[in-house]
Amino acid sequence: MDFKQDAQIDTGSVVGGGGGGGGRGGGIAVGGIGGIIMVILALVLGLNPGDLLGGGSGQPDTQQTSNAQCRTGADVEKNPDCRWPAYMTSLGQYWSQALNGFQPTTMRIFSGGVQTACGTANSQVGPFYCPGDQKIYIDDDFVGQLLQQLGTQQSTAAEAYIVAHEYGHHIQNLTGVLARSQDGQTGPLSNGVRVELQADCYAGVWFKWAAQNPDDVIDNITQDDLARIVDAARVVGDDHIQKQSGGGVNPDGWTHGSSAQRKFWVSKGFNSGDPNQCDTFSTDDLGA
Numbered sequence: 001m002d003f004k005q006d007a008q009i010d011t012g013s014v015v016g017g018g019g020g021g022g023g024r025g026g027g028i029a030v031g032g033i034g035g036i037i038m039v040i041l042a043l044v045l046g047l048n049p050g051d052l053l054g055g056g057s058g059q060p061d062t063q064q065t066s067n068a069q070c071r072t073g074a075d076v077e078k079n080p081d082c083r084w085p086a087y088m089t090s091l092g093q094y095w096s097q098a099l100n101g102f103q104p105t106t107m108r109i110f111s112g113g114v115q116t117a118c119g120t121a122n123s124q125v126g127p128f129y130c131p132g133d134q135k136i137y138i139d140d141d142f143v144g145q146l147l148q149q150l151g152t153q154q155s156t157a158a159e160a161y162i163v164a165h166e167y168g169h170h171i172q173n174l175t176g177v178l179a180r181s182q183d184g185q186t187g188p189l190s191n192g193v194r195v196e197l198q199a200d201c202y203a204g205v206w207f208k209w210a211a212q213n214p215d216d217v218i219d220n221i222t223q224d225d226l227a228r229i230v231d232a233a234r235v236v237g238d239d240h241i242q243k244q245s246g247g248g249v250n251p252d253g254w255t256h257g258s259s260a261q262r263k264f265w266v267s268k269g270f271n272s273g274d275p276n277q278c279d280t281f282s283t284d285d286l287g288a
């Protein structure tokens with residue numbers, strides 16, 4: 001996966017992080033693998049961290065630093081932090097023409113801890129979307145660790161999948177689907193899992209568009225990138241995480257879907273290129 005040299009990047013799509021020269025938070029330590037695994041059981045690629053973060057009483061995030069020097073795809077080579085607004089720019093371009101009533105979301109890069117409208121988060125919660133302030137939160141250093149601990153390589157393709165999945169939650173917030181995950185149910189056919197699998201499918205749809213669109217900033221998506229995306233979907237599967245954390249596989253506890261389910265829906269999105277094929281609520285054949 002490359003970045004087209006001349007393609008524009010929306011510098012306002014990401015705040016915080018090294019690209020903006022600011023936004024680094026305090027020194028809340030990242031725990032060891034056990035602690036991380038326990039938290040990601042609940043929250044890998046999650047949405048509103050809710051109760052675990054102290055409820056919705058937090059103040060909305062006010063970080064304003066943009067990534068002003070990330071203007072074109074060529075800037076990603078000079079400053080790798082510019083890849084984050086590059087992903088966000090391409091996702092915004094896709095969804096602005098795919099969804100009536102679209103409004104963009106922004107990404108907030110943080111390190112250590114961050115206050116959000118969904119509560120105070122630290123790196124260990126992993127990337128998440130907060131519907132309360134409509135932002136994607138990501139600790140850019142922690143994403144690589146997370147992927148490696150889960151057993152896949154860090155790559156731009158895997159990162160882009162994570163961002164696209166969280167962007168999918170924003171789309172679901174706009175369409176009203178996101179609220180269906182709030183019933184607290186778990187299991188392979190639960191509404192929560194259906195919401196997560198739809199976000200995976202949306203990520204696949206966007207990859208297809210990015211692979212075919214000559215104008216967006218993402219270039220040259222290869223078979224190897226696709227393999228990495230599917231492998232990232234595999235390692236964030238609930239059954240894989242349950243096994244990795246030393247327990248048995250317990251489908252009743254699934255919140256995001258099994259490896260097989262997640263691979264199935266990312267692939268379905270990519271193969272169809274059609275978000276209408278991502279209706280995970282109209283079928284009980286969810287690819288388990």
Ligand SMILES: [Zn+2]
Pocket residue numbers: 044045046047165166169196199
């Ligand atoms: Zn999710």
